[in-house]
Amino acid sequence: MSREAILGAIRRGLKRGPLPDDQQLALRARLSAHPRHLIPARSQLPRPEQVGLFVRNVEKEFGTVARVASLADVPAAVADYLAANNLPTDFAIAPHPELQRIDWSQRPMLALRPGRAEASDLVCLTHGYAAVAETGTLMLPATAQRPTTLNLLGDTAIVVLRASRIVGAMEEAWDLLRAEHRDDATGGFMPRNVMWVTGPSRSADIESTLELGAHGPRRLHVVLLDDDQTATGQAATG
Amino acid sequence: MLATSPAFKQNARDALADVGLQKALNFTRPSFAGRREAAVAALPEFERLRDIGRDIKNHTLANLDFYLETWAANVERSGGQVHWCSTAEDARAAVLAICQKAGARTVTKGKSMVSEELGINEHLEKHGIEPVETDLGEYILQIRREPPSHIIAPAFHLNREDWEESFRAVHTDLPEDRVFGERRDILTEARKKLREKFLAADVGITGANFLIAETGSSVIVTNEGNGDLTQTLPRVHIVLASIEKVVPTLEDACAMLRLLARSATGQDMSVYTTFSTGGRRPADLDGPEEYHVVVVDNGRTGMIGTEFQEMLRCIRCAACMNHCPVYFTVGGHAYGWVYPGPMGSVLTPSLIGVDKAGHLPNASTFCGKCESVCPVKIPLPKLMRHWREREFERHLTPQTMRTNLALWGWFARRPAAYRLATRVAARVLGWMGRKRGRFHSLPFAGGWTDGRDLPAPEGETFFARYARLQREGQV
Numbered sequence: 244m245s246r247e248a249i250l251g252a253i254r255r256g257l258k259r260g261p262l263p264d265d266q267q268l269a270l271r272a273r274l275s276a277h278p279r280h281l282i283p284a285r286s287q288l289p290r291p292e293q294v295g296l297f298v299r300n301v302e303k304e305f306g307t308v309a310r311v312a313s314l315a316d317v318p319a320a321v322a323d324y325l326a327a328n329n330l331p332t333d334f335a336i337a338p339h340p341e342l343q344r345i346d347w348s349q350r351p352m353l354a355l356r357p358g359r360a361e362a363s364d365l366v367c368l369t370h371g372y373a374a375v376a377e378t379g380t381l382m383l384p385a386t387a388q389r390p391t392t393l394n395l396l397g398d399t400a401i402v403v404l405r406a407s408r409i410v411g412a413m414e415e416a417w418d419l420l421r422a423e424h425r426d427d428a429t430g431g432f433m434p435r436n437v438m439w440v441t442g443p444s445r446s447a448d449i450e451s452t453l454e455l456g457a458h459g460p461r462r463l464h465v466v467l468l469d470d471d472q473t474a475t476g477q478a479a480t481g
Numbered sequence: 482m483l484a485t486s487p488a489f490k491q492n493a494r495d496a497l498a499d500v501g502l503q504k505a506l507n508f509t510r511p512s513f514a515g516r517r518e519a520a521v522a523a524l525p526e527f528e529r530l531r532d533i534g535r536d537i538k539n540h541t542l543a544n545l546d547f548y549l550e551t552w553a554a555n556v557e558r559s560g561g562q563v564h565w566c567s568t569a570e571d572a573r574a575a576v577l578a579i580c581q582k583a584g585a586r587t588v589t590k591g592k593s594m595v596s597e598e599l600g601i602n603e604h605l606e607k608h609g610i611e612p613v614e615t616d617l618g619e620y621i622l623q624i625r626r627e628p629p630s631h632i633i634a635p636a637f638h639l640n641r642e643d644w645e646e647s648f649r650a651v652h653t654d655l656p657e658d659r660v661f662g663e664r665r666d667i668l669t670e671a672r673k674k675l676r677e678k679f680l681a682a683d684v685g686i687t688g689a690n691f692l693i694a695e696t697g698s699s700v701i702v703t704n705e706g707n708g709d710l711t712q713t714l715p716r717v718h719i720v721l722a723s724i725e726k727v728v729p730t731l732e733d734a735c736a737m738l739r740l741l742a743r744s745a746t747g748q749d750m751s752v753y754t755t756f757s758t759g760g761r762r763p764a765d766l767d768g769p770e771e772y773h774v775v776v777v778d779n780g781r782t783g784m785i786g787t788e789f790q791e792m793l794r795c796i797r798c799a800a801c802m803n804h805c806p807v808y809f810t811v812g813g814h815a816y817g818w819v820y821p822g823p824m825g826s827v828l829t830p831s832l833i834g835v836d837k838a839g840h841l842p843n844a845s846t847f848c849g850k851c852e853s854v855c856p857v858k859i860p861l862p863k864l865m866r867h868w869r870e871r872e873f874e875r876h877l878t879p880q881t882m883r884t885n886l887a888l889w890g891w892f893a894r895r896p897a898a899y900r901l902a903t904r905v906a907a908r909v910l911g912w913m914g915r916k917r918g919r920f921h922s923l924p925f926a927g928g929w930t931d932g933r934d935l936p937a938p939e940g941e942t943f944f945a946r947y948a949r950l951q952r953e954g955q956v
Contacts, residue, residue, distance in 0.1 A: 245565035246553075249724065249778045252567075253546045256785025262547050270547055270729075274695050277730040280533045283526050283739070300749070338766075359766040362680050378750040387764035391713050395706055413735045428762045429559045433696045435761060435768050436713075439754040444706040447746070448618035449644060449664045451509045451637050457617060458672060458679075459706025459753065 279414050286377035286411035290473040293376045297409045298467070300379025304442030305455055306463040310406075313468070314341075317403055318350040320466050325353075325366065328462070330399055334366035335359070339388040342370055342403060360392035367397035371404030371465070373416040378441055381465070382416045384424065385436035394438050400460035402440075407471040413439070482600055482628060484833050486817035489840035496811040505638045506809050513803035516747025517854065524743065534740045535858040537733045538794035542785070548694040548727045549776070555697025559759030561772040572777045573604040576686070576719060579773050580610050583717045585683035591701060591708035592616035593688030594632050594797060595721045595777060597819045598832070601686065612686075613678045615707040617671055624651050630813030632820060633745050633799045638812050641667070675707070685711035685769065689722035690796070691737060692774075695730040698758040699774060702741060702751045709753050718757070718769035723777050725793040731756075737796060740856035744798035780832040788867050792827050794857040799824075801851035801861060807844050816841060823851035827864040835868055839877050842868035900944050907938040914938075 254260055262270070288296060298308045309320045325332055333354035336342055347353055360367045370389055373382040381402055385391045394400060410416050424432045444459030455461055485492060496502055521527045541548055553563045564579075566572040576599075580588060588605060590596065590612055602612040602623070614623040618636035622629055624647045629635030645661045648670055661667055687708050691700040699720045701708045712718045728734055742748040761768040784790055802808040802822025813821035818829050818838065826841035835842075842865035851861045872878055873886070892899040914920055914937025922930045929935055941949070950956045 245567045245571060245778075248567050249565055249776075249782060250546045250550065252778065252782035253549075253724075253785055256782055256787070256790075257543065257546075258786060262544065266544075267547060270544055274551070274729055277695060277732050279732050280537075280736040281526055281529055283524055285524070304752075362676070380750050380754075385765065385768060387762075387766060390766040391709070392767045395709050395713060413738070414732055417731050417735070426559075426762070427764075428759065431555075431559070431696065433559070433698060433756070433758040435559075435757065435759055435765060437756040437758075438709065439750070439756075441748075441750040441752050441754075444704065444752055446617045446668065446705045448616070448621075448634065448636055448705075449667055450505070450639075450641055451512055451634065452664055454665055454668050456672070457668060457705035457707065458615065458675060458710055 282412045282414060283377060286375075288376070288411065290471065293411055294406050294409050294467075294471065297374055297376040297379055300376065301442070301463075301465055302379075304379050305445070306379070306442045306465060308465045308467050310467045310469055313470075314345050315349075317345050317466055317468070318347050318353060321368065321401060322350045322353055324401070324464055324466075328399070331365050334368055334401075335361065335364045335393060335397070336367075337369040337389050337393055339370040342368070359390035360396040362396060364397050366399045366401065367393040367460075368401040368403065369393040371402045371408065373408045373410060373419050374404055375411070375413050375416055375439075376409055377412050380413070380439050380441045382420075383438045383440060384420060384434045385438070386434055391436050391438065394440060395459050397460055398456070399462040399464065400440075400443070401464045401466060403466045403468065405468045405470045409471075482597055482819055484818040484829075484837055486829060486833070486838040486841060489815060489817055489844060492815035492817055493811040493844070496815045499812075501640055501643070502638050502812050505640055506812055509634075509637050510809045517744060517800060517803065518747075520743040520747040520749060523749070524739070527740075527743065530736060530739055531856055531858055533736050534796075534856050535794060537728060537736060538796075538857050541728055541733075542725065542790060542793055545724065545727070545785070548729055549724060552692050552694040552697055552727050553776075555694070556759070556772075556774055557697070559697050559772075561697065561759045561774060564773060564775045566775055567778045569599045569777070569779050572599045572721070572775050572779070573601060575775050576601055576721070577604060577608055577610075579717065579719055579771075580605065580684050581608070583684050583771070585610055585717070587611045587613060587678065587682050588684045588686055589613050589615050589678055589682040589711045589715065590619070591685070591687035591703065591711040592619050592635070593686070593721050594629075594819055595688055595723050595779075596686065597629060598779065599721070599777065601721070613675070613682065615675050615678065615711055616703070617668070617705060617707070620671060620675065621647055624648075628814065628819070630821065631799060631802065632797055632822075632824075638814070679707075679710045679714050682711075682715045684717040684719060685713075685715040686719045686721060687712050689720050689726050689774075690741065691734050692722055692727040692776075693729075693731060693734055693756070694727055696756075696758055698756045700734060700754065700756050702738070702754050704746070704748075704752045706753055709755055712755075712757060713768055716769060717771040718760070718773070720757070720772075720774040721777065722774060723779065724781055725795075741796055741798055744796075744800040744854065744856040784831050789827065789831050789864060791859050792824070792831065792864060794859055795824055795828070796857060797824075798856055800854040800856060804850045804854050806846060806848060806850075811844075816844075823861040823865070824859070827859075827861055827868065830868050835872050835875070836877055839868070839872045842866075842872070900942070903942045904945065907940075907942050911938045911940070
């Protein structure tokens with residue numbers, strides 16, 4: 244069987260048999276401790292600056308950010324964005340409890356369809372689980388409340404994100420998922436899919452020149468909810 | 482993939498005469514190196530991260546059997562299936578069997594160099610299944626029936642006219658008089674055409690940048706989003722991965738990811754970095770129902786425990802070729818197999834044999850730039866030298882070269898004779914070239930002077946000069 248052949252060939256190359264128990268134990272301990280390596284200093288900032296860094300990095304990567312003070316302001320922010328970009332007002336939306344709590348009826352022009360995205364959807368709105376200031380990256384784990392297709396199929400992807408969910412580095416976002424998520428199928432913390440998204444889709448395959456909107460969304464817009472008291476100083480200053 | 486590496490010399494001559502290729506190479510060269518440099522400058526810890534990346538990979542390779550078994554057990558725990566394949570033939574058969582069981586008619590594909598190595602597309606086509614490459618660069622190459630010329634920018638050797646010509650030739654349902662005014666028009670047409678394919682596909686095949694032992698996940702890194710559409714929409718997702726892709730934990734992957742995009746495209750992070758773990762969960766609204774990983778050896782275990790084990794640290798970022806003077810002179814196709822540039826010059830002889838790929842480790846100036854930018858510090862020039870040694874030991878080197886090497890070796894072992902010979906040669910050549918300062922041609926050195934002039938020596942030899950400066954206390 245190929246499995247034994249491959250493992251056997253590896254061991255022959257390493258000039259040993261299967262690892263002895265004590266060494267296996269040490270490796271298992273490394274797996275369960277999953278130690279961090281170097282965390283870049285630029286990600287470790289006081290809160291307001293960390294949120295500011297996230298916003299700057301999203302914009303550097305050709306995304307856009309609108310900051311709102313409360314969940315109640317989200318519909319207006321979404322409607323304004325769609326109008327400003329001449330986009331349709333009907334969109335697919337993640338069936339996430341937090342998005343469902345929003346009173347969308349204050350903007351009657353908006354037509355929401357909860358569920359996964361379909362090929363015909365031009366605009367999709369999803370819920371940001373967490374985000375990384377270091378690189379301006381959104382963390383979007385797939386669950387029944389956050390279908391993956393919403394990140395991919397629309398021409399425009401909108402993500403509603405709480406500022407309190409912005410962390411410095413990827414490792415901190417994994418820690419959130421490790422602590423908060425239980426996958427019923429495996430008993431572990433990893434859902435089927437975790438997408439890390441940094442800006443809208445792009446390609447430089449034609450004459451090494453960057454063009455936005457390859458196969459995924461051409462636009463990525465973050466509606467950032469300033470729910471983090473420690474970070475609101477930034478909202479006032481910039 | 483059929484190797485044309487034995488014809489490297491002819492390939493290189495053809496490449497030098499290819500006007501379109503030279504235009505693309507000259508156009509691209511400055512941007513590749515410049516982008517990396519800017520990204521590295523923005524992360525002061527980058528050099529330390531390179532050491533960390535090297536150490537993570539070394540640790541994993543030293544315990545590769547353990548981490549592969551752990552990874553496989555975790556894939557199975559999350560409902561996925563692992564298909565262990567020793568050879569390319571095994572892997573092709575495994576992929577075909579999964580596709581046939583799924584009743585697949587079309588298969589979309591994300592970019593995968595292992596897929597090129599295994600010849601998956603040809604095999605599927607032979608059995609009546611249509612593979613569709615969805616990475617923009619791979620798509621045009623599939624239309625043109627060309628292999629990739631670069632591991633992350635597969636079609637950079639093509640110019641805009643080539644794209645237009647190919648699209649007009651195959652997208653015959655679109656109006657003939659349509660205008661491609663900008664690059665964007667090409668992109669928009671490809672996006673529309675491929676969207677239909679994404680939605681119709683029965684199986685999606687992607688590669689893997691990493692496998693995570695801790696969670697049983699596979700990771701893909703893309704900018705276009707094609708890999709994600711490929712693995713999300715069809716009913717079955719197949720991952721192709723070679724055995725050295727495994728890393729222990731998510732934290733290890735984080736460290737590697739900080740190196741990968743910066744070294745590759747000069748981005749801090751690629752647009753989409755996606756971790757897949759098993760198939761669709763009962764409550765999920767989308768995602769593939771089946772998740773398979775075809776994990777491939779295809780010659781890699783033969784490198785473990787040899788001087789070439791270090792090559793298995795490679796994360797396929799392409800920094801080595803992006804900084805290589807030889808690569809940017811002849812392009813990727815001249816190397817004649819899947820992996821071009823310095824990393825290919827080490828890997829290709831390991832995977833297809835030094836008898837076929839012996840020219841590649843010789844096609845290097847040993848300038849050392851590749852090693853200096855490698856994110857996992859692979860000593861590429863040293864490994865190329867090992868291949869030259871093996872080639873010599875196996876008497877694969879041509880007789881004239883062996884004779885000349887023997888002659889050089891005789892002098893190199895006798896410093897006094899070496900100094901005398903170089904002094905005489907420098908004097909004679911300096912006298913002969915005293916008028917023009919350079920030689921357009923020289924007996925026995927046509928290989929050098931065909932392409933450029935040889936500067937005439939001026940004055941003393943290096944040894945003499947060094948000795949003089951030492952005496953004068955200047956060195």
